[in-house]
Every structure is written in structure tokens, then in C-alpha cells.
Amino acid sequence: VAMASSSSSKPLSRFWEWGRNIVCVGRNYAEHAEEMGSALPRQPLFFLKPSSAYVREGSPILRPYYCANLHHEVELGVVLGKRAWAVSQQAAMEHVAGYALCLDMTARDTQQECKAKGLPWTLAKGFRTSCPVSDFVPKEKIPDPHKLKIWLKVNGELRQEGNTSSMIFSIPYLISYISEIFTLEEGDLLLTGSPKGVGSVQANDEIEAGI
Known part of the structure; x- marks a missing residue:
């Protein structure tokens, strides 16, 4: 796997081993908001997963004991190459080292239940192995991350297919917006949302996804 240039001695190709956020x-x-019965956001809606959510390609995804309905959500991930603190949209892409294909597994x-009670989504989104990730893709290999087809299959059946051109908020906007609230560190991962078609997976199902 090629590595992006970095001021750190840590290889960004292994961001999942040391990224903080x-x-x-x-x-x-x-269309995903519509299938979930949700209104379109006026500002980015975001949440955090702990670093223990990472799981590498080929390893099993573990369903938490309290979950009876585990869903897949395929997403383009953006890997930060340097610290982003209150950066402008114009400068945001200078902080990107590359990308990864990711899943936001959701109970x-x-x-x-959390929505109905007005509670945070931590139990639903932050459990162990809730963030499967692919190998690191240096940004030089993706000239325009806003023109990518992403897809997901379960047991060979196509479930999700979309294009990053349909994102409501662009990658520069998201980096700028989030970095105004808290600092993004080198190696951090930003998941940019999922297209329509999210659905359940069962024990021993095989998930395949691609860009």
C-alpha cells in the first residue's frame, strides 16, 4: 500500500492503528434521509465512534448483545493527513491524505429507541467493530472524491449503490464545519454519509463493498 507524505513518522496507510477520532x-x-423518514439537515449532523470500532477487511463484524437488527451503511471515508483547526473550505483539501471505503454498522x-427517548446514539453506532475499513487509498489515486460510485452487496446481492456527487455537504464543507467545533488530528477518519439501500445483516452473512 502506498503511503501519503506526512510530517509524522507513523504511516498513514495504517491510520486505523493510531487515529484518534x-x-x-x-x-x-x-434519498437515505428519505428512506429513514428524516428531514434533510440544514447543517451537518455528526457523531463519533471510538477507535475500538475499527475492524479490518476480512475480519468478522460482531453484533452487540443488545441488538436484534444490525444494519449496513457503506460510506466514503476521508483520512486526515495533518491537523485541521478552524480551516476554511478553500484550504480544507490540503489536510486530506487519502481515503478508505468504510461501513457504519448500526444497531x-x-x-x-435512542431517538424516541432523546438519547445519544453511542450504543447504536459506537460498539466494537462498528467501523470496518478498507486499505488506505492515497488521494493522488482519486482525482475527484465527489465523483465516485460506491456500492455494497450482501451474499452477492446488490443492496446499496450511489454516487458521492449526491452528497448534500461536500468534503471541504464538512472538514471546515467540523474543524470549527473541534480539532481534527492527523490520522483521523471522517465518514461522509451513506446512500440509500441500508438494510439488515444476519449471522454469517458476507458483506462486500467497493468504490
Whole structure:
């Protein structure tokens, strides 16, 4: 795997081993918001996963004991190459080292309970292995991250297919917006939202996804 240039001695190709933050953006595709019965956001909706949510390609995803309805959500991940603190949209892409294909695994029944009670989504989104990630892709290999087809299959059946051109909030906007609230560090991962078609997976299902 090629490595992006960095001021750190840590290889960004292994960002999942030392990145501090996993920042996830919700409802960033209109058709996904519609299928979830949610209004379109006026500002980015985001939440955090702990670093223990990482799981590498080929390893099992573990359903938490309290979840009876585990959903897949395929997303483009953005890997930060240097610290971003209150950066402008114009400068935001200078802080990107590359990308990864990611899944935002969601305990959907738990999320619905949290929504009904006005509680945070931590139980639904932050459990161990809730963020499967692919190998690191240097940004030089993706000339325009806003023109990418992403897809997901379960047991060979196509479930999700979308294009990053349909994102409501662009990558520069998201980096600028989030970095005004808290600092994004080198190696942090930003999940940019999921297209429509999210659905349940069962024990021993095989998930395949791609860009």
C-alpha cells in the first residue's frame, strides 16, 4: 500500500492503528434521509465512534448483545493527513491524505429507541467493530472524491449503490464545519454519509463493498 507524505513518522496507510477520532456524518444523502423518514439537515449532523470500532477487511463484524437488527451503511471515508483547526473550505483539501471505503454498522433497533427517548446514539453506532475499513487509498489515486460510485452487496446481492456527487455537504464543507467545533488530528477518519439501500445483516452473512 502506498503511503501519503506526512510530517509524522507513523504511516498513514495504517491510520486505523493510531487515529484518534472517527467522525461520522449522518443523512448526507437525500434519498437515505428519505428512506429513514428524516428531514434533510440544514447543517451537518455528526457523531463519533471510538477507535475500538475499527475492524479490518476480512475480519468478522460482531453484533452487540443488545441488538436484534444490525444494519449496513457503506460510506466514503476521508483520512486526515495533518491537523485541521478552524480551516476554511478553500484550504480544507490540503489536510486530506487519502481515503478508505468504510461501513457504519448500526444497531438500528437501538438507534430507534435512542431517538424516541432523546438519547445519544453511542450504543447504536459506537460498539466494537462498528467501523470496518478498507486499505488506505492515497488521494493522488482519486482525482475527484465527489465523483465516485460506491456500492455494497450482501451474499452477492446488490443492496446499496450511489454516487458521492449526491452528497448534500461536500468534503471541504464538512472538514471546515467540523474543524470549527473541534480539532481534527492527523490520522483521523471522517465518514461522509451513506446512500440509500441500508438494510439488515444476519449471522454469517458476507458483506462486500467497493468504490
